[in-house]
Amino acid sequence: xxxADGSPTGVIHNIGYRGYDGERLTRRAxxxxxxxxxxxxxxxxGRAARSKVVPIxxxxxxxxxxxxxxxxxxxxxxxxxxxxxxxxxxxxxMIMQAALAIFVAxxxxxxxxxDLRFHSLPLYLARPLERVDYVRAKLAxxxxxxxxxxxxxxxxxYLGSLAAGFDAGRESVDVAQALLGAVLFSAVLASLSVLIxxxxxxxxxxxxxxxxxxxxxxxxxxxxxxxxxxxxxNSAAAGWIGxxxxxxxxxxxxxxxxxxxxxxxxxPPSDLAGLVFLVVxxxxxxxxxWALTRRYRKVKV
Amino acid sequence: MNRTIVRLTAQxxxxxxxxxxxxxxxxxxxxxxVATRLLAPVSEADAAALLRAVAFSTFLPLFGLIVGTxxxxxxxxxxxxxxxxxxxxxxxxxxxxKLLVAVGAVVALAVVPTMLAAAVLGAGPRTxxxxxxxxxxxxxxxxxxxxxxxxxTRHAVIIGLVYALIWESLxxxxxxxxxxLSVQQWALSVTESIAPSGLVTADVGLGLAYGLIVGGFVxxxxxxxxxxxxxxxxxxx
Numbered sequence: 214x215x216x217a218d219g220s221p222t223g224v225i226h227n228i229g230y231r232g233y234d235g236e237r238l239t240r241r242a243x244x245x246x247x248x249x250x251x252x253x254x255x256x257x258x259g260r261a262a263r264s265k266v267v268p269i270x271x272x273x274x275x276x277x278x279x280x281x282x283x284x285x286x287x288x289x290x291x292x293x294x295x296x297x298x299x300x301x302x303x304x305x306x307m308i309m310q311a312a313l314a315i316f317v318a319x320x321x322x323x324x325x326x327x328d329l330r331f332h333s334l335p336l337y338l339a340r341p342l343e344r345v346d347y348v349r350a351k352l353a354x355x356x357x358x359x360x361x362x363x364x365x366x367x368x369x370x371y372l373g374s375l376a377a378g379f380d381a382g383r384e385s386v387d388v389a390q391a392l393l394g395a396v397l398f399s400a401v402l403a404s405l406s407v408l409i410x411x412x413x414x415x416x417x418x419x420x421x422x423x424x425x426x427x428x429x430x431x432x433x434x435x436x437x438x439x440x441x442x443x444x445x446x447n448s449a450a451a452g453w454i455g456x457x458x459x460x461x462x463x464x465x466x467x468x469x470x471x472x473x474x475x476x477x478x479x480x481p482p483s484d485l486a487g488l489v490f491l492v493v494x495x496x497x498x499x500x501x502x503w504a505l506t507r508r509y510r511k512v513k514v
Numbered sequence: 515m516n517r518t519i520v521r522l523t524a525q526x527x528x529x530x531x532x533x534x535x536x537x538x539x540x541x542x543x544x545x546x547x548v549a550t551r552l553l554a555p556v557s558e559a560d561a562a563a564l565l566r567a568v569a570f571s572t573f574l575p576l577f578g579l580i581v582g583t584x585x586x587x588x589x590x591x592x593x594x595x596x597x598x599x600x601x602x603x604x605x606x607x608x609x610x611x612k613l614l615v616a617v618g619a620v621v622a623l624a625v626v627p628t629m630l631a632a633a634v635l636g637a638g639p640r641t642x643x644x645x646x647x648x649x650x651x652x653x654x655x656x657x658x659x660x661x662x663x664x665x666x667t668r669h670a671v672i673i674g675l676v677y678a679l680i681w682e683s684l685x686x687x688x689x690x691x692x693x694x695l696s697v698q699q700w701a702l703s704v705t706e707s708i709a710p711s712g713l714v715t716a717d718v719g720l721g722l723a724y725g726l727i728v729g730g731f732v733x734x735x736x737x738x739x740x741x742x743x744x745x746x747x748x749x750x751x
Contacts (some may be wrong), residue, residue, distance in 0.1 A: 267672055274680070311679040319672060417587055417671040424675055425539070425576045432572035433546050436564050437553075445554030 237341075244346040247337070251354035255320040264323075271316040272362060275309050279366035283373020290377035298374050298384075302367055302391030303467045306398050307476035309366075310460050313402065314427040316362055317355070321406035322419030324351050330414035334512055344509045352502065355407050359399035367391050390471040397463045397494055402427070404501035405459055411508050430458035435477050442478040451479035452486060456493055465490040516603055519611040527584045527615060536580070536619070540627040543573060547631035561635035562713045565645055569628045570698055574649060575678035578656025581619045583664045583671055585612040585657075590664065593747055606739035609665075613658055613735060620653035641709050648705030651727050655697045658731055662738040665745060693717040700727050 238246075250259075256272070257265030282299055289295035306313065328334055337347055371388040375381060409426060410419040434457050442451035455461035461477050468480030469487025481487040528536070550556055550564060589595040598608060628649040632642045656678075663670035685692045686699070693699045694717075703716035703723035716723070 263669075267669075311684055315672070315675055315679065318675070415588070415591065417583060417591070420671045420675070421576070421580050421583070424679070425580070428679060429539075429542075429568075429572050429576060432568050433542075436567040437546065437550060439567075440550055440556065440560055440564055441554045444556065444560055447554070450553060 240341045240343070240346060243340050243342045244350045247342070247347065247350040248354050251324050251351055252357055254323060255354060255358035267319045268316060271312045271319075272365075274312040275316075275362055276366050276369065278309065279305070279369040279373075283369055283376070286370075286373045286377040286379070290379065295377065295379075297379060298370060300370075301473055302370060302388050303394050303464075303471060303473045304476050305366060305370065305391065306363055306395060307460060307464055310431065311428070313359070313362065313398075314424055317359060317402050317406040318420045318423040318427070320358055321355055321403070321410040321423060322413070322416045324355060325407055325410045326414055326416050326419045329411070329512065330416075334509075344512075345506055348502070348505045348509050352404060352407055352505070355403035356399045359403050360395060363395040363399060364392060367395060390467070390473070394463065394467040394471070397466060398460075400498050401459050401463055401494060404498050404505075408501045408505055408508075411505060427459060431460050434458040434461050438478040448479045449482035452482040455479065455481065456490065459497070462490060462494055462497070466494050515614060516607050516611045519598070519603070519608055520615055523585055523612050523615040524618075526588060527581060527619060532584075536577075536623050539573075539577065540623040543569060543627045543631045544634060547634040551634060551636070556635050558637055558641060558710075559713060561632060561637045562641065562645075562709070564635065565628065565632055566702070566714065569631065569645070569649065570652060570701060571683060573628075574624060574652045574701075575656055575674075575682065575698070577620065577624045578653055579660050579671065579674045579678065581616040582657040582660025583674070585616045585661055585664075587664045587670065590668075590745075590747070595745070596747065599742070599745070604739075605742040606736070609661070609735060609739040609742055613661060613738075616657040616661060617654050620657055621650065624653050625649045638710070641713060644705045644707075644709035644714070647708055648701040651704045652697055652701035655700070655727055655730055655734075658734040658738070659697070662734045662741070665738050665741045690717065694722075699723070 253259050256268045286295060286298055289299075300308065328337075334347070338344065367388060371384060374384045374388075405426065406423045409423050413419045413422065434454055438451040438454050438461075441454065442448045452465070455465045455475075455477060464476050465481045465487065467473055468475045469484070469490060474480075481490050546568060547564075554560075556564075586595070589598065599605070625646055629642050629646040632645045637645070660670060660674045663674055667673065681692065682696045682698050686696050696718075699716055699718045700723040702714055703718045703720050704727070706714045706716045707720045718726075
């Protein structure tokens with residue numbers, strides 16, 4: 214064996230490894246990478262076929278009624294029966310909330326519980342990635358995923374209305390409002406579900422807990438609102454009850470801000486109440502972010 | 515039944531924090547009843563409608579899902595079920611013991627709170643009993659169905675949710691025929707048969723409902739036992 218000139222001679226084992234002294238990715242680039250990875254994971258992209266069944270299935274469940282409604286709008290307008298969409302854009306999320314709940318319940322534990330279970334967090338943190346970056350990336354990915362899930366059917370409905378020849382200006386304003394509402398829906402749903410999922414490393418338990426919180430709170434609030442609004446004839450009190458479930462909370466903001474009809478027996482009773490709904494919505498998102506950063510400060514490496 | 519399996523399952527399902535979480539869920543039902551009572555004058559028909567919407571269509575399926583899968587899913591998940599399967603105990607006995615715990619939890623933390631909520635809402639003794647019987651029927655059938663699902667597939671929770679949330683509420687409200695295959699409707703039929711007439715309406719005939727509840731419970735218990743005979747452990751993706 215002959216040594217290349219200039220190589221150290223006293224070294225016993227030199228099998229030619231070289232250090233890397235090129236450019237390294239920054240903290241931001243890694244966060245962005247984690248974000249895209251989590252977003253793709255939420256829809257099962259880059260994972261086994263059976264992991265795609267639920268997300269894609271829920272996507273189809275959410276999209277199908279929108280396609281049917283768009284066709285109905287076009288046919289109805291041609292027959293001179295319709296001059297506005299059958300279902301207002303802002304109500305779509307409320308009507309399809311069971312599918313939304315199942316989607317976030319499956320996607321959020323997928324995003325965070327498995328990292329806890331298989332202790333992958335130390336591997337992430339071995340890079341120049343801070344704990345808070347992890348939280349931000351996961352939250353942003355989940356919010357984007359829910360937003361995609363909600364926005365695509367809304368756009369389909371909107372295209373249907375345009376094709377039907379409804380008043381384009383009015384429809385554009387309506388769909389813009391619904392998209393703003395969808396941003397709030399996705400922020401609230403994503404942050405709550407990620408927070409719940411971050412407390413368990415068992416996927417099944419996380420799924421059950423998230424759906425229990427979302428479905429049970431909605432079912433309790435809407436039936437309580439029904440009793441109070443119709444039997445006690447007290448729609449103001451019924452409106453305030455809407456604060457206590459994530460879906461009715463955001464719906465209340467839509468009702469107040471855009472003047473649309475509520476999907477539940479009662480919306481916020483006054484402008485002040487509407488403002489409170491908005492503040493609580495933003496508060497929930499901020500509070501869950503704070504709670505998540507605290508939670509992840511304690512995860513052992 | 516095997517007392518050791520019953521004890522271990524109860525420990526796993528209700529031990530530590532979990533008992534408090536499930537207890538809080540049960541307490542919520544009673545709190546809702548008290549809140550409704552304070553906020554509005556409630557007639558017996560309102561009480562029935564509220565219980566139907568909250569307890570029967572959301573609370574019982576979710577509770578059945580949690581205890582039905584919780585009785586065996588953790589053991590299958592982490593593979594420790596092989597230690598249990600290696601013991602000289604019939605697989606049917608294992609399933610029956612686990613089911614006993616699940617149904618016990620349903621009675622203590624779902625049926626009793628439902629009856630309490632009905633009583634708080636001012637329902638008469640017969641109505642309270644009717645809702646108790648209906649809740650027991652629903653809870654028992656959900657428990658055994660979800661226990662069976664857990665043995666059959668690793669995605670039991672998701673399939674159970676799709677059934678409870680999408681099939682029973684969404685599809686059932688559009689397609690009347692789907693209601694024949696809805697545990698909720700079977701249970702409501704039991705409630706209807708006991709409650710004062712006109713209070714609750716169900717879409718499934720009483721004889722059919724009783725047949726489906728009892729037959730379904732027995733058949734699912736037996737089938738779960740025989741599926742446990744052929745259980746294969748697969749690792750998570």
